[in-house]
Amino acid sequence: MALLLSPRWSWCAETGLRERPHILVEGDRIAAILAEPPSMDAERIALEDGLLLPGLINLHNHAFSAPLFRGLADDIAPGALPGHILFSLLMPLGDLVAEIMDPEEIGDAVEMALLECLMTGTTAMLDIWRPQQRAFIPRARALGLRTWSCPYLFTRPNLAMGADGRPEWRGEDASEASFDFVMRLFAEAHEGPDGLASVGFGPHGPDSNSPELLRRVDRAAREMGALVSIHCAQNPLEIAAVEAAHGRRSVAHLAECGLLRPGVILGHCMFATDEEIAQVRDAGAAIASCPLGFARSGRAVPLARFLASGVRLGIGTDGVTLDMVDELRAAAVLARTQSGDPSQGAAERLLAAATRDSADALGRPDLGRLTPGSRADLVMFDLSAPRYQPVWNPLRALLTNGAGRDAHTVVTAGRLRVAHRTLLRGDAAAITRRGAAAIARVWAEAERRGAIPAAIAARRAAA
Numbered sequence: 001m002a003l004l005l006s007p008r009w010s011w012c013a014e015t016g017l018r019e020r021p022h023i024l025v026e027g028d029r030i031a032a033i034l035a036e037p038p039s040m041d042a043e044r045i046a047l048e049d050g051l052l053l054p055g056l057i058n059l060h061n062h063a064f065s066a067p068l069f070r071g072l073a074d075d076i077a078p079g080a081l082p083g084h085i086l087f088s089l090l091m092p093l094g095d096l097v098a099e100i101m102d103p104e105e106i107g108d109a110v111e112m113a114l115l116e117c118l119m120t121g122t123t124a125m126l127d128i129w130r131p132q133q134r135a136f137i138p139r140a141r142a143l144g145l146r147t148w149s150c151p152y153l154f155t156r157p158n159l160a161m162g163a164d165g166r167p168e169w170r171g172e173d174a175s176e177a178s179f180d181f182v183m184r185l186f187a188e189a190h191e192g193p194d195g196l197a198s199v200g201f202g203p204h205g206p207d208s209n210s211p212e213l214l215r216r217v218d219r220a221a222r223e224m225g226a227l228v229s230i231h232c233a234q235n236p237l238e239i240a241a242v243e244a245a246h247g248r249r250s251v252a253h254l255a256e257c258g259l260l261r262p263g264v265i266l267g268h269c270m271f272a273t274d275e276e277i278a279q280v281r282d283a284g285a286a287i288a289s290c291p292l293g294f295a296r297s298g299r300a301v302p303l304a305r306f307l308a309s310g311v312r313l314g315i316g317t318d319g320v321t322l323d324m325v326d327e328l329r330a331a332a333v334l335a336r337t338q339s340g341d342p343s344q345g346a347a348e349r350l351l352a353a354a355t356r357d358s359a360d361a362l363g364r365p366d367l368g369r370l371t372p373g374s375r376a377d378l379v380m381f382d383l384s385a386p387r388y389q390p391v392w393n394p395l396r397a398l399l400t401n402g403a404g405r406d407a408h409t410v411v412t413a414g415r416l417r418v419a420h421r422t423l424l425r426g427d428a429a430a431i432t433r434r435g436a437a438a439i440a441r442v443w444a445e446a447e448r449r450g451a452i453p454a455a456i457a458a459r460r461a462a463a
Contacts, residue, residue, distance in 0.1 A: 026414070
């Protein structure tokens with residue numbers, strides 16, 4: 001049956017703001033945008049204070065990390081960790097999960113995170129995960145999320161801290177095993193444009209992968225038409241390690257390895273220079289920025305510089321909040337405070353980054369738009385709450401005062417997934433209970449093994 005959505009407003013970067021449109025969905029595509037509701041057999045959802053947008057696209061995420069680190073990685077005082085948070089907490093605890101949790105428990109934790117994404121208006125995401133988290137694909141598909149899975153690749157997979165507090169990549173060469181895993185996963189799970197699940201490559205970074213592996217990934221991705229997502233210039237330790245090993249900084253090194261081009265998404269670029277950002281722009285690659293993830297550790301991502309450069313920019317949650325509305329608000333605030341210009345980080349510009357521009361970075365011009373023929377991945381927010389009133393401009397109202405939990409209707413591939421704020425396939429309460437129980441067990445075991453730094457464990461005990 002066709003679906004007819006009738007909001008007060010609709011917006012996309014291609015067509016701008018419209019009042020009282022009627023969006024007709026047939027199959028998995030937008031069939032028409034009408035001035036009057038048609039007299040036809042269709043499931044109808046009308047929302048007087050509704051704002052209909054293309055579904056939000058999360059361009060850089062680690063879904064499993066959200067529940068795993070929630071609370072552990074917040075409010076960390078200087079000196080509480082024996083080194084950088086990535087190397088002294090996030091990566092080691094992630095490594096330990098493979099020992100502690102069975103596949104079902106991992107799936108339960110992932111599903112809880114994915115549920116939060118869907119219920120707050122995300123319809124598509126690129127997620128980077130470890131092979132043990134393969135349950136991500138069936139759990140996301142069951143909820144109706146459109147995903148790009150980019151499993152990690154490593155040459156040296158084991159991260160430890162040296163006596164000087166710097167990261168040391170150790171272990172047997174895992175290049176062949178990690179590459180083969182992605183190739184098998186692509187053959188088994190990649191559904192392409194007509195499905196919900198896509199598979200790409202996720203080499204962790206230019207410091208943890210050999211040039212030979214990066215070049216091999218580039219060749220295979222080009223041949224397969226697959227995406228590549230790689231962390232780049234995310235911290236000074238990475239850049240220093242790449243310079244020491246290869247005599248050039250991270251962006252130049254990726255260019256040398258073929259991974260600075262369309263179809264490559266660079267995670268963070270937090271410490272990229274203006275010249276490097278321009279190089280990314282001119283090469284046609286994209287940057288996925290995650291403002292709240294870095295703000296958690298006292299760092300401000302250079303949103304103003306990204307926006308001023310004209311680089312293709314997407315927004316991700318990095319497995320921190322999972323709420324793209326929160327992330328977009330943080331991006332707007334950073335752009336304004338960094339530039340001193342209150343017009344920077346306008347709602348239209350940032351919503352374009354989270355819809356059309358991210359879709360283009362993914363090589364999917366059929367997504368991120370409200371135009372006839374586009375895939376019907378849609379979200380309708382309810383702006384009827386007191387905090388929105390009066391609504392002068394619905395886009396600014398959403399990003400200034402809104403919350404992802406006001407997602408009233410979520411559609412992916414033309415199918416209703418959330419209606420009237422209710423999950424239509426699955427028991428949201430049961431998903432949450434299972435996920436929380438899985439994480440509680442791994443926390444307890446990690447604390448017993450000393451995998452949670454003492455200062456963090458002590459803080460939890462004192463709470």
